[in-house]
Amino acid sequence: MKIRKSSLTGRPAPSNGITIGSFGLSKYSNLDFESSEATAPKTAAPDTELISILLDNIESSPAGITNRLLLMDHYKQAGWHDAAMDVAREILRLEPSHNEARQLVKSLTWDQSAQSQAAHTDRNHDRTAERPRNAVVMLPTPTTTAERHALEGELVEGFERLQARAKTILRETRQVRDMQQEAGATAVRSDNHLQDLKALVEGRVSAVVSVRVPLSARAIARVMEADLGRALDVVVADLADFVRWKRASGEPSASDNDSIRDGLARRVRAIVAALPDTPDDLQQHPLTALMHAEHEELERKYINDETMYGDAVTDIPRASFWVTEDGYAWDMNELSAALKSNKGVMRNPLSRQMFSANDIGSIVRHPLGHGLGALQMEQSRLSRGVRPSTIDKLQSLSGVLLADDSEDQMASRQMIDDFLAYQATLPRAEQQALDELRVPARDSHTGQAFDCTIGEAVRDAQANKVCLHKTGDLIGQAAQYLRQSSTMRRS
Template identity: 45%
Template sequence: MAGIESDILDELYNALDRDPSSVFLHERLLEVWAELGDKEMTSGFASTLQQLDPYNELAAQYLGQIPKSKPKSKQDPNKAKAPTASRQWSFSNLPGPSYSQGESSNSQPLPNLSGQEKDLSDGYTILKLEAQMLQVELASVLSHLSTSDHEDDEVLPNLIAMSEGRVSSVISMEQPLAVRERAREIKASPEDAEELIIEDFEAIVRWAGVQDPPLEVDAIRERLVKRKLLLEAALPESMGQDTVTALRHIEREYLEKQYVNSETMLGDDISDIPKENFFVSEDNYAWDMDELAQAITANDGVMRNPLSKQLFTDSDIRQILAHPLGQRLKPMQLKQNQLKQGVRSATIEWVAKVGKIMLEDQSVDTAPSRHALDEFQAYVVTLPQSEQETIKSLKIPGIDSTSRQPFDYTIGESVRDAIANTTCLHKVGDFLSQAARYLKSQ
């Protein structure tokens, strides 16, 4: 028995074990055994098929009988006749397309599929099975012909490809939708802009995957970037962020994008971040927005990367605040911005003066620094309540002059830590000098 016939029989018997009463499977087995010339098996399957379907024309043909006419069922003439399939079979127990080229065709059906997914899965298996059978029949016919035309030479390789599951190599895929047409579609449904752009990018990925040979990941990414730029040119500027977000999702799901971090702050894999929570900052860190918002909240709303300790860019900050999970950060961000504007020049000069004294203090008892801190505290008490709140609560970005690590500190915290001897006086003096320069720039 040839290998291809053996494969077909294995496939059919495997399916028959799951659905012993399938008329379709008995018909196909009958045809295969007849093709192989095994009269005993052909007769046996014809008899079994006739028991399952007494009016089956194929069974009657192989048994040498005249087909019986089906009795007409009594039906309401006003009731529309339901459409019937030309072949009867059960989808429910056929093996799904869970194997690739070179794997066994006796794979178990995929679990937990929806109705439509199950129909698609089983229909795919039926397509492969029928392609195998047509391949055998056509090869047999061609072997008896002295010549064959060009179309026959093309059909047989196509049937082989389909029987092996390489359907996309036979059926060409349409080109992605034109940019202008896609842009019109997006502008007509602005509330669905991000999802529509994701669908557009997915179409590019699918198209690239069925090319011969398939495009490499870098080539696909290059095409997506070009597509993004073309869409941005055709869409309103307000939708620019939607294209950026859509590309990020595609890079994670299809292009094996690598990020600086491989896990979230709570130890989850980047691939496990829910789509609606996924965010990538410009420094290529991937975030679960819920975790990121909590970390920023814990730092009094300072927009600093919790992992790298660097401040987020303006673009990142806008995206974080625009995200549904980042909305809670807006009041804190607004408060910090307002605090920046509430410091008078005299106070900034005081901060710079104290910082300079502390940096230059080399005395054993640190008396100059202690005296300057006491004077500064006495001065702060005389300030309006709003300015005192700024001294107490405004987070100011600083850089450790020794380790070069960034950090955030308030003037009030630094003064309290210096008085309590919990922080080096020179470090506090360095911070106060940086704070004065920062406040002047605001």
């Protein structure tokens, strides 16, 4: 199938079952379709807006063929044969007997083979032929700040060398052009070369180097499945390529981060849909990659701009970067250490609010948070290690502390001493539970989360370090929490 502009004669497009308007392509209703046996038109500039619409349609209807045919033909006319080949193979996967896709794969395979043979013959007969370029080697993703700074330094040095080389070639090309003009010789047209060299000298590399068209979501999914160890890096690189492609499209929304983020979200959903539901959480990688793309490509702002240790959020390496649902960005090394020091209680160290269930699961599954799962289990065990009689004692202590408005607070002091004496008679495991268990309790007046254990609260009250009413508030909520845990255990 080929796409071309309708002729000015007004001849209607042949009917082939394709309705342009129904796919959001009403702007392109003057496109005409003809058989692939017709003479191929000259290579035309790619229409990024049309490509974007077709990709969106494919994502919303993964099993559809029509949009893929349009995209395949447009890629071919634009000279993007590799991309056209990928789409054609997708069509053949969905419909193995599809004739046009099969013909395109066959023709492009033959063309590439012929070009390769011709190039080989030319090199054998022409010693002055240009040496083949070295293959591009993918560098490993930096995992530490030092590695990233070293890689950035190499990039800066390479960019400066490129600019210096382009400046030299630009000067020499202009000299050759001027000499040809003075000699009256027919000058070789070099306007495009001069413009490209000037752009490189000025640092506008993107004006010279074309941005690669993103692969299909299913193609990315296949690469991820084939290399599980690098699956996250694969999808992160794909989303970064998608952002660069959108920004290079020249569309009005190319500079709008919100619009680009919407496109990223749609692409992530498409990749997730193309991945199998496996025990290794492969479907979680695209969502994690979206988090990294927002941080690295869209420069998203977070509630905090520094880590707990005072480092800039922008300097957190990818391997330890994480964002929770409450809008905080974390260095997982720091967050894991803070949670461990808090006996595994999943509370935000900065806001003092409890993390959501989704965040807790993500933190525990993170490579730097694996040890936190055991602490969570320990807290659960401690909550089941307090007997009903001790819970009754806590409830009585809370009632006295909350009701005592006397000046000397002697009743409260006596009750605290009695409870500490009672605690000393308890089995060691139950004493440990009172001293180490952190219950999900909040100050009834301020809403601020309490950040101490039951034992710490009672001892602080005895030492006049904290208000007795606040201690009674915490102990009352702790008694209620322990009673609920005991009821759940019995049921």
